[in-house]
Amino acid sequence: MARRCKYTPILGNVIDRFNRSHVANQELTDVLNELWRLDVNRLKPGTDYIIDPQGRAGYVAQGSNYARDRARAPLFKYVDEDKLKSIETYAHFINLLDNYEMSTGVSESVTRQELQENRKFLDAIVETEVMKFAHQYLVKKRVSPPDVVRFKKQLFDIWFRLYHRDRRGGKDSCGFEHVFVGETKQGQDITGLHNWVQFYLQEKHGHIDYKGYKARDNKNTPDEDDHVLNLQFSWKGLVKPVGGSFVGVSPELEVAFFTIVFLASRDKCTVLEVKVDEYVLELVVYRHRRSIGSSYPKLLSSNHRDL
Secondary structure, eight states: OOSOOOOOOOSTTSSOBOTTOOBOOHHHHHHHHHHHHHOTTOOOBTTTEEEOOOSBOOOOOTTOOOOOOOOSSOSEEEEOHHHHHHSHHHHHHHHHTTSSOSBTTSOOOOOHHHHHHHHHHHHHHTTSHHHHHHHHHHHHTTSSOSSHHHHHHHHHHHHTOOBOSSTTSSOOBOHHIIIIIOEEETTTEEEOOOOHHHHHHHHHTTSEEEEEEOOOTTOOOOOTTOSEEEEEEEETTEEEEEEEEEOSOOHHHHHHHHHHHHHTOOSSEEEEEEEETTEEEEEEEEEETTEEEEEEEEEEEETTEEO
């Protein structure tokens, strides 16, 4: 998203505002790392999928849809789709990806079947150890109800409740669509699309052209087994200069991470700088009233390398 996101303290007074205005908290670091450890549905790089980061992407002028291609081949060389579809949370997740209109300003029409698909996805993820742990933590912090049915209703409101992103039409967006599926704004800009499964499927069908990774000048390239990347790509003729995405992680992990950051603050935008596993990253969450407006990871460094 183009507007500047300021750093804000979250979860009441448990986080101090540092001089550099970065949000940091050992408690949340521990929680997120425990969620990472519990993510048994995370796919294994080099075995379940293979990526090819290739070249460093260049500068794209604001408003331009031209980007020099620094990656002749796709980002994903291989994904074990049979394994993807054999894991319940991924299978239900994939079923949701074709439920939305691509452009903002075009009202969404949700069918009874699509609502059922939303519920099946939520039913599946709350049964995972990742979401059980996240729920326990949120209940402890008194920001989520202890009852699982009410918790699923809260998750529905955060991720699937429709709202106006473009005031010219009816309700045209929701958190899930923006973050995981992707949208276009007035046919000129790509917004959202921060999910690796959607990226892979769109790339497979020829809709996405990966242009290269984004990193700070004169720094090391990302590894093929990195689970967080900053990417540049074109999607159906439009260019996204840079977008952060987890790679290989389960949908329940992403929902858990961003739900926790969302519920931890009432601010319009919250940025949490944290070290998860070997990655130093920012988790960025924009609020749209009771729902997520946008959320994504921004990789700062990995394997102790300053990217």
